[in-house]
Amino acid sequence: MKPNRLISSSSAVMALNFAIAVSAGLAMTPFAPSRAVAAECDSSPKAGIDWSGCRKRNLILEGSDLSGAKLGDADFTSTDLRNASFENTDFSKATLVRSMLDTSHAAGANFEKAVGFRTSFAGTNLAGSNFVKSEMQRADFTGADLSNVDFQKSELGRADFTKANIEGTGFRYANLARADFREAVFQSSIDFTGAYLYRTRLESVDLSNAVGLNQWQLDMSCGNAETTLPEGLIPPESWPCDEE
Numbered sequence: 001m002k003p004n005r006l007i008s009s010s011s012a013v014m015a016l017n018f019a020i021a022v023s024a025g026l027a028m029t030p031f032a033p034s035r036a037v038a039a040e041c042d043s044s045p046k047a048g049i050d051w052s053g054c055r056k057r058n059l060i061l062e063g064s065d066l067s068g069a070k071l072g073d074a075d076f077t078s079t080d081l082r083n084a085s086f087e088n089t090d091f092s093k094a095t096l097v098r099s100m101l102d103t104s105h106a107a108g109a110n111f112e113k114a115v116g117f118r119t120s121f122a123g124t125n126l127a128g129s130n131f132v133k134s135e136m137q138r139a140d141f142t143g144a145d146l147s148n149v150d151f152q153k154s155e156l157g158r159a160d161f162t163k164a165n166i167e168g169t170g171f172r173y174a175n176l177a178r179a180d181f182r183e184a185v186f187q188s189s190i191d192f193t194g195a196y197l198y199r200t201r202l203e204s205v206d207l208s209n210a211v212g213l214n215q216w217q218l219d220m221s222c223g224n225a226e227t228t229l230p231e232g233l234i235p236p237e238s239w240p241c242d243e244e
Contacts, residue, residue: 171195181205197221199241
């Protein structure tokens with residue numbers, strides 16, 4: 001018998017549909033570039049660059065201009081980003097573990113859901129930035145400008161806010177366990193609604209303009225005789241706390 005060279009009608013239809021999809025640019029091939037592999041991952045830092053999802057670990061990028069850049073989902077673990085420009089930069093879901101952003105300019109930057117365990121923002125201008133649902137345990141915000149920053153639902157355990165400007169900053173439902181606010185600077189109201197203040201260091205802090213504070217929050221925190229409270233709240237008998 002001669003080999004049957006006839007193609008079934010269903011196979012012919014599938015082949016025809018695939019050919020149409022390829023010609024229309026709809027079919028992916030093994031060689032088609034994926035959006036996850038950004039074309040600029042290998043490019044030098046510059047304003048507005050797209051490093052979304054790029055791996056940038058253990059690099060020295062000190063002094064770079066990354067203002068307006070797209071850095072979402074990028075990995076900057078242990079990278080030196082000091083003295084850099086990040087105005088309106090997107091760091092959403094970026095990994096910043098043990099990275100250094102000291103004395104940088106990051107006003108209006110977006111750090112939503114970013115991970116920054118032991119990251120240093122010391123002396124950095126972060127005014128108006130978004131840290132909603134970020135994970136910044138043990139982050140160093142010493143002397144940083146955090147005015148009008150939104151830390152809603154952020155993990156900030158043991159974060160250091162010493163001498164930071166927290167004018168108008170929001171900590172709604174944030175975890176501030178053992179965070180240090182001693183010598184923090186603010187006169188206008190800051191929002192502690194629902195914040196978890198277990199052993200949060202509030203010694204000598206003027207909280208008279210704070211909003212959202214309840215007695216149960218203060219009862220688990222650490223203050224002293226120089227801590228000024230909003231009207232209607234009283235210093236807990238557990239104050240002052242022992243040093244850990």
